[in-house]
Amino acid sequence: MKIKKADLEKVAALREQYPDMDLPEIAFVGRSNVGKSSMINAMLNRKSLAKTSSTPGKTRTINFYRVNDDLRLVDLPGYGYAKVSKKEKGSWSSIINTYLNHRENLIEVILLVDARHEPTDQDKQMFEAIRQIGYSGIVIATKADKISKSKYNKSANIIAKKLGMEVKENIIFFSSTNKEYVDELWDIFEDMIEFHREEE
Numbered sequence: 001m002k003i004k005k006a007d008l009e010k011v012a013a014l015r016e017q018y019p020d021m022d023l024p025e026i027a028f029v030g031r032s033n034v035g036k037s038s039m040i041n042a043m044l045n046r047k048s049l050a051k052t053s054s055t056p057g058k059t060r061t062i063n064f065y066r067v068n069d070d071l072r073l074v075d076l077p078g079y080g081y082a083k084v085s086k087k088e089k090g091s092w093s094s095i096i097n098t099y100l101n102h103r104e105n106l107i108e109v110i111l112l113v114d115a116r117h118e119p120t121d122q123d124k125q126m127f128e129a130i131r132q133i134g135y136s137g138i139v140i141a142t143k144a145d146k147i148s149k150s151k152y153n154k155s156a157n158i159i160a161k162k163l164g165m166e167v168k169e170n171i172i173f174f175s176s177t178n179k180e181y182v183d184e185l186w187d188i189f190e191d192m193i194e195f196h197r198e199e200e
Contacts, residue, residue: 001068001186006044009066015098019064021105024196025072026189028140029096029126030112032078035142038176039112040065040073043185050075062099071193074099074106080122100133107196108135108189111163115141115155115173119162127163138170138188139163145175 010019028036037050044050044067063075076096100109109130113119119127131137141159144152152173160168172188174181 001190003045004068006046006049006065006067008049008063009072010062010064012062012064013060013095015102018062018099018103019066019072021103023066023070023072023105024107024193025064025074025103025105026192027074027076027099027103027106027109028112029076029109029130030078030142031080031114031120031123034078034112034114035176036075036078036112039140039142039174040075042174042176042179042182043073060095062095071189079126080120100129108138108192109133110138110140112140112142113159113163115144115152115159116146118158124163127165136170137165137167138172139165140185141171141173143175144173144180145177 010017012018028039030036040050041047044065049065050063060077062077065073065075067073076099079093079096100106111123111127111130113123127137127139139159141155147155155173156168156171159165159171165171172181172185174185
Protein backbone atom coordinates (compact mmCIF):
# COMPACT_ATOMS: atom_id res chain seq x y z
CA MET A 1 0.00 0.00 0.00
CA LYS A 2 1.25 3.47 -0.86
CA ILE A 3 0.82 5.74 2.16
CA LYS A 4 -0.55 9.03 0.93
CA LYS A 5 -1.82 10.31 4.25
CA ALA A 6 -1.58 9.16 7.85
CA ASP A 7 -2.74 11.01 10.94
CA LEU A 8 -3.34 10.39 14.61
CA GLU A 9 -7.10 10.85 14.46
CA LYS A 10 -8.14 10.18 18.06
CA VAL A 11 -6.71 9.40 21.46
CA ALA A 12 -9.34 7.72 23.59
CA ALA A 13 -9.77 6.09 26.97
CA LEU A 14 -13.58 5.95 26.95
CA ARG A 15 -15.94 4.43 24.42
CA GLU A 16 -17.65 7.76 23.74
CA GLN A 17 -14.30 9.20 22.68
CA TYR A 18 -13.81 6.70 19.84
CA PRO A 19 -14.02 7.99 16.25
CA ASP A 20 -17.02 7.07 14.12
CA MET A 21 -17.21 3.49 12.88
CA ASP A 22 -16.86 4.62 9.27
CA LEU A 23 -13.65 2.75 8.45
CA PRO A 24 -12.39 -0.81 8.98
CA GLU A 25 -9.93 -1.07 11.88
CA ILE A 26 -6.98 -3.37 12.53
CA ALA A 27 -5.86 -3.32 16.17
CA PHE A 28 -2.54 -4.25 17.74
CA VAL A 29 -2.12 -5.49 21.28
CA GLY A 30 0.88 -6.69 23.25
CA ARG A 31 3.06 -6.24 26.29
CA SER A 32 4.47 -2.86 27.17
CA ASN A 33 7.67 -2.15 25.24
CA VAL A 34 7.02 -4.90 22.66
CA GLY A 35 7.29 -2.28 19.91
CA LYS A 36 3.73 -1.50 18.80
CA SER A 37 4.40 2.21 18.24
CA SER A 38 7.66 1.52 16.40
CA MET A 39 5.89 -1.00 14.16
CA ILE A 40 3.11 1.47 13.32
CA ASN A 41 5.68 4.13 12.45
CA ALA A 42 7.48 1.66 10.19
CA MET A 43 4.23 0.61 8.51
CA LEU A 44 3.26 4.24 7.89
CA ASN A 45 6.79 5.27 6.86
CA ARG A 46 6.85 7.93 9.56
CA LYS A 47 9.51 8.48 12.19
CA SER A 48 7.44 9.68 15.11
CA LEU A 49 3.72 9.69 14.31
CA ALA A 50 3.22 7.02 16.93
CA LYS A 51 5.02 8.17 20.05
CA THR A 52 7.52 5.65 21.37
CA SER A 53 8.68 5.63 24.95
CA SER A 54 11.59 4.17 26.85
CA THR A 55 9.26 3.90 29.84
CA PRO A 56 7.16 0.72 29.54
CA GLY A 57 3.49 1.04 30.39
CA LYS A 58 3.28 4.73 29.52
CA THR A 59 0.57 4.36 26.86
CA ARG A 60 -2.74 4.28 28.72
CA THR A 61 -5.05 5.20 25.89
CA ILE A 62 -6.20 3.80 22.58
CA ASN A 63 -4.58 5.62 19.67
CA PHE A 64 -6.43 5.64 16.35
CA TYR A 65 -4.35 6.25 13.21
CA ARG A 66 -6.29 7.11 10.06
CA VAL A 67 -4.55 5.87 6.90
CA ASN A 68 -5.41 7.17 3.41
CA ASP A 69 -9.00 7.67 4.61
CA ASP A 70 -9.33 3.92 3.94
CA LEU A 71 -8.68 2.28 7.29
CA ARG A 72 -7.43 2.79 10.83
CA LEU A 73 -4.54 1.15 12.62
CA VAL A 74 -5.34 1.03 16.32
CA ASP A 75 -2.71 0.92 19.06
CA LEU A 76 -4.13 -0.59 22.26
CA PRO A 77 -2.52 0.01 25.68
CA GLY A 78 0.40 -2.23 26.54
CA TYR A 79 -0.02 -4.70 29.37
CA GLY A 80 2.25 -6.66 31.67
CA TYR A 81 4.42 -3.91 33.10
CA ALA A 82 5.19 -4.84 36.70
CA LYS A 83 5.76 -1.38 38.16
CA VAL A 84 2.16 -0.22 38.10
CA SER A 85 -0.63 -0.67 40.61
CA LYS A 86 -3.36 -3.29 40.34
CA LYS A 87 -5.83 -0.45 39.88
CA GLU A 88 -3.93 0.82 36.83
CA LYS A 89 -3.65 -2.70 35.40
CA GLY A 90 -7.38 -3.12 35.85
CA SER A 91 -8.00 0.16 34.10
CA TRP A 92 -5.92 -0.85 31.09
CA SER A 93 -7.66 -4.23 30.93
CA SER A 94 -11.05 -2.51 30.98
CA ILE A 95 -9.98 -0.11 28.19
CA ILE A 96 -8.84 -3.02 26.00
CA ASN A 97 -11.86 -5.23 26.69
CA THR A 98 -14.36 -2.42 26.07
CA TYR A 99 -12.81 -1.72 22.69
CA LEU A 100 -12.56 -5.37 21.63
CA ASN A 101 -16.14 -6.19 22.58
CA HIS A 102 -17.94 -3.12 21.25
CA ARG A 103 -16.20 -2.10 18.03
CA GLU A 104 -18.30 -3.42 15.16
CA ASN A 105 -15.91 -2.14 12.46
CA LEU A 106 -12.94 -3.99 13.97
CA ILE A 107 -11.86 -6.54 11.37
CA GLU A 108 -8.73 -8.01 13.01
CA VAL A 109 -6.78 -7.98 16.27
CA ILE A 110 -3.10 -8.86 16.03
CA LEU A 111 -0.94 -9.87 18.99
CA LEU A 112 2.64 -8.62 19.11
CA VAL A 113 5.31 -10.61 20.94
CA ASP A 114 9.08 -10.20 21.20
CA ALA A 115 10.82 -12.58 18.78
CA ARG A 116 13.68 -13.04 21.24
CA HIS A 117 11.66 -14.38 24.16
CA GLU A 118 9.02 -16.96 24.97
CA PRO A 119 5.59 -15.31 25.23
CA THR A 120 4.31 -14.71 28.75
CA ASP A 121 1.23 -16.15 30.41
CA GLN A 122 -0.47 -12.79 29.78
CA ASP A 123 0.36 -13.09 26.08
CA LYS A 124 -1.23 -16.54 26.07
CA GLN A 125 -4.36 -15.22 27.80
CA MET A 126 -4.61 -12.37 25.31
CA PHE A 127 -4.15 -14.71 22.34
CA GLU A 128 -6.86 -17.03 23.65
CA ALA A 129 -9.20 -14.05 24.15
CA ILE A 130 -8.56 -12.86 20.59
CA ARG A 131 -9.33 -16.33 19.21
CA GLN A 132 -12.47 -16.68 21.36
CA ILE A 133 -13.83 -13.40 20.02
CA GLY A 134 -13.41 -14.85 16.53
CA TYR A 135 -10.28 -13.29 15.06
CA SER A 136 -7.77 -15.30 13.05
CA GLY A 137 -4.90 -15.37 15.51
CA ILE A 138 -2.13 -13.62 13.61
CA VAL A 139 0.98 -12.95 15.68
CA ILE A 140 3.72 -10.46 14.81
CA ALA A 141 7.13 -11.31 16.29
CA THR A 142 8.81 -7.93 16.69
CA LYS A 143 12.50 -7.00 17.00
CA ALA A 144 13.34 -9.76 14.52
CA ASP A 145 16.56 -7.97 13.59
CA LYS A 146 17.85 -8.88 17.06
CA ILE A 147 18.04 -12.58 16.14
CA SER A 148 19.52 -14.30 13.11
CA LYS A 149 17.17 -15.58 10.42
CA SER A 150 18.48 -19.08 11.09
CA LYS A 151 16.73 -18.85 14.47
CA TYR A 152 13.34 -17.80 13.09
CA ASN A 153 12.03 -21.36 12.95
CA LYS A 154 13.11 -22.13 16.51
CA SER A 155 11.56 -18.88 17.71
CA ALA A 156 8.33 -19.63 15.83
CA ASN A 157 8.14 -23.08 17.42
CA ILE A 158 8.55 -21.59 20.91
CA ILE A 159 5.91 -18.92 20.26
CA ALA A 160 3.43 -21.35 18.72
CA LYS A 161 3.83 -23.87 21.54
CA LYS A 162 3.40 -21.29 24.29
CA LEU A 163 0.36 -19.67 22.71
CA GLY A 164 -1.21 -22.95 21.62
CA MET A 165 -1.25 -21.90 17.98
CA GLU A 166 -2.57 -24.40 15.46
CA VAL A 167 -1.00 -22.63 12.47
CA LYS A 168 2.65 -21.66 12.92
CA GLU A 169 2.52 -19.86 9.56
CA ASN A 170 0.39 -17.18 11.26
CA ILE A 171 3.57 -15.91 12.95
CA ILE A 172 5.11 -13.01 11.03
CA PHE A 173 8.61 -11.83 11.90
CA PHE A 174 8.98 -8.05 11.76
CA SER A 175 11.70 -5.48 12.31
CA SER A 176 10.91 -1.80 12.74
CA THR A 177 14.63 -1.09 12.38
CA ASN A 178 15.15 -2.47 8.88
CA LYS A 179 11.45 -2.42 7.96
CA GLU A 180 11.60 -6.01 6.80
CA TYR A 181 8.19 -7.43 5.85
CA VAL A 182 6.43 -4.05 5.72
CA ASP A 183 5.17 -4.76 2.20
CA GLU A 184 4.15 -8.31 3.11
CA LEU A 185 2.16 -7.04 6.08
CA TRP A 186 0.39 -4.46 3.95
CA ASP A 187 -0.55 -7.22 1.49
CA ILE A 188 -2.10 -9.17 4.37
CA PHE A 189 -3.94 -6.10 5.68
CA GLU A 190 -5.28 -5.22 2.23
CA ASP A 191 -6.58 -8.77 1.83
CA MET A 192 -8.34 -8.43 5.19
CA ILE A 193 -9.95 -5.16 4.14
CA GLU A 194 -11.04 -6.57 0.79
CA PHE A 195 -12.56 -9.62 2.48
CA HIS A 196 -14.35 -7.39 4.98
CA ARG A 197 -15.85 -5.28 2.20
CA GLU A 198 -17.05 -8.35 0.35
CA GLU A 199 -18.75 -9.58 3.53
CA GLU A 200 -20.64 -6.30 4.06
